[in-house]
Amino acid sequence: MSTRSYRERRDFSRTREPEGGKGQAGDQPIFVIQKHDASSLHYDFRLEIDGVLKSWAVPKGPSTDPREKRLATPTEDHPLEYADFEGVIPEGQYGAGTVLVWDTGAYDNITTRDDQPVPASDALANGHLLVRLHGEKLKGGYVLQRMGQGESVDWLLIKIRDDEADARRKPTSTAPKSVLSGRTIAQVAKEERDS
Numbered sequence: 532m533s534t535r536s537y538r539e540r541r542d543f544s545r546t547r548e549p550e551g552g553k554g555q556a557g558d559q560p561i562f563v564i565q566k567h568d569a570s571s572l573h574y575d576f577r578l579e580i581d582g583v584l585k586s587w588a589v590p591k592g593p594s595t596d597p598r599e600k601r602l603a604t605p606t607e608d609h610p611l612e613y614a615d616f617e618g619v620i621p622e623g624q625y626g627a628g629t630v631l632v633w634d635t636g637a638y639d640n641i642t643t644r645d646d647q648p649v650p651a652s653d654a655l656a657n658g659h660l661l662v663r664l665h666g667e668k669l670k671g672g673y674v675l676q677r678m679g680q681g682e683s684v685d686w687l688l689i690k691i692r693d694d695e696a697d698a699r700r701k702p703t704s705t706a707p708k709s710v711l712s713g714r715t716i717a718q719v720a721k722e723e724r725d726s
């Protein structure tokens with residue numbers, strides 16, 4: 532897997548986003564969800580798999596309600612260093628807008644087939660990936676399910692029914708701030724403008 536498509540879309544003399552290439556894989560893979568106030572607000576859901584951040588744009592953000600199926604559109608692989616990127620992507624640049632780290636932590640791949648564990652890269656290729664998140668806001672199982680065949684089709688992100696499922700919580704509304712800096716989107720945007 533490569534982040535070439537990521538690099539080709541960006542002018543690193545203009546944006547403060549990381550160029551990548553220095554990423555060090557830790558012991559346990561991480562996930563990150565970045566709130567991205569771009570031309571339309573969305574949440575970028577990223578999972579570390581094989582040295583890159585596999586990425587989906589989730590317009591409505593993740594839910595803790597297992598009845599909610601959230602559309603998740605695949606986007607280009609991002610470098611591991613992107614996981615702690617917060618800031619403003621300048622006008623005219625790809626993804627122009629403000630980014631904050633809405634949640635992050637370790638995750639476990641819990642995908643199985645016939646009671647056997649399925650490696651994350653295989654699960655991804657099969658279009659069916661189960662993960663257990665160990666975030667600050669999101670915990671427990673989520674399924675990423677592809678809705679058809681091919682590269683460009685959409686996926687769904689759905690909470691698994693477990694002890695952490697909660698139909699009433701709505702963390703995108705009640706917990707909007709960055710888990711890294713405690714800032715809101717407006718504060719990130721303002722502080723970057725003023726700096």
Ligand code: MN
Binds near residue numbers: 626
């Ligand atoms: Mn985005």
